[in-house]
Amino acid sequence: MAKECNSTSCTKEDCAGCSQAKKPQSFQVAANEFSQVKKVIGVISGKGGVGKSFVTASLANMMAAKGYQVGIMDADITGPSIPKMYGIKGTAKASDDGIYPMMAQNGIKVMSINLLLPTEETPVIWRGPVLANTVKQFWTDVIWGDLDYLFVDMPPGTGDVPLTAFQSLPIDGVVIVSSPQDLVRMIVKKAYNMADMMHVPVLGLVENYSYVKCPDCGKEIKIFGESHIEEIAQEIQVPILGKMPIDMELARKADCGAFHEIQNLYIEKAYEVMPK
Numbered sequence: 001m002a003k004e005c006n007s008t009s010c011t012k013e014d015c016a017g018c019s020q021a022k023k024p025q026s027f028q029v030a031a032n033e034f035s036q037v038k039k040v041i042g043v044i045s046g047k048g049g050v051g052k053s054f055v056t057a058s059l060a061n062m063m064a065a066k067g068y069q070v071g072i073m074d075a076d077i078t079g080p081s082i083p084k085m086y087g088i089k090g091t092a093k094a095s096d097d098g099i100y101p102m103m104a105q106n107g108i109k110v111m112s113i114n115l116l117l118p119t120e121e122t123p124v125i126w127r128g129p130v131l132a133n134t135v136k137q138f139w140t141d142v143i144w145g146d147l148d149y150l151f152v153d154m155p156p157g158t159g160d161v162p163l164t165a166f167q168s169l170p171i172d173g174v175v176i177v178s179s180p181q182d183l184v185r186m187i188v189k190k191a192y193n194m195a196d197m198m199h200v201p202v203l204g205l206v207e208n209y210s211y212v213k214c215p216d217c218g219k220e221i222k223i224f225g226e227s228h229i230e231e232i233a234q235e236i237q238v239p240i241l242g243k244m245p246i247d248m249e250l251a252r253k254a255d256c257g258a259f260h261e262i263q264n265l266y267i268e269k270a271y272e273v274m275p276k
């Protein structure tokens with residue numbers, strides 16, 4: 001048991017069990033006064049292109065189908081894809097009270113930089129602090145209303161913008177998305193360590209692109225090689241929430257703006273770990 005003290009220079013180990021232990025400084029910002037969000041769930045990946053947006057939207061659909069009020073914050077400011085996946089077009093409206101999210105056909109509220117730009121092809125060529133501030137504003141200025149779950153499609157990596165998202169939003173837990181290559185071991189651990197350093201619980205791991213099913217014989221072909229997800233999950237002591245194959249039907253729906261029709265059964269287990 002640690003000795004109780006008033007020191008401010010103790011290490012994390014020294015302080016274990018001490019009621020005076022230094023808490024990390026909070027940089028959290030207040031939500032818009034018209035937002036009541038019960039749980040905020042981040043979806044992260046150590047690198048881009050692993051299907052983070054796909055998993056974010058799949059989790060959101062799953063909770064919406066179970067009757068919860070759900071929103072998606074597309075915090076991937078330089079690579080926003082959520083509105084397109086749901087076929088949401090146009091510009092979000094605003095009033096003196098804030099900015100209103102737009103709604104997908106299954107009732108999910110969405111906010112993305114693409115809903116604030118003149119066209120969806122307009123590139124976002126902004127410096128880090130401006131990007132990071134936009135994520136903050138998606139929390140402070142967006143009128144989310146009553147939500148049971150807000151899923152945050154976090155920017156990939158461990159840079160400025162994900163750091164601000166972690167620090168500014170009251171994140172209740174994160175899901176890490178990865179692909180099967182060996183390199184992923186290091187990348188998943190970076191994402192895990194970032195969440196850990198931010199004192200945010202990791203709810204589980206999703207492996208994407210695990211295999212592709214041959215349309216003729218049904219054989220599972222592991223185009224990225226053998227999975228390492230079990231070993232990684234064991235090392236970091238978090239559950240595996242599912243392994244997703246490359247599914248052409250799901251890809252087609254995502255591409256044509258019909259993601260609201262998707263029930264992604266490959267990650268059904270994620271429901272069990274959602275904080276209730």
Ligand SMILES: Nc1ncnc2c1ncn2[C@@H]1O[C@H](COP(=O)(O)OP(=O)(O)OP(=O)(O)O)[C@@H](O)[C@H]1O
Binds near residue numbers: 047053245
């Ligand atoms: N399991 C899957 N089966 C078929 N298509 C998929 C699957 N996962 C993702 N895709 C498709 O791959 C593309 C990239 O996925 P997504 O946009 O989710 O990646 P991301 O990790 O969010 O990328 P980034 O963070 O770099 O923006 C999308 O077109 C998406 O529809």
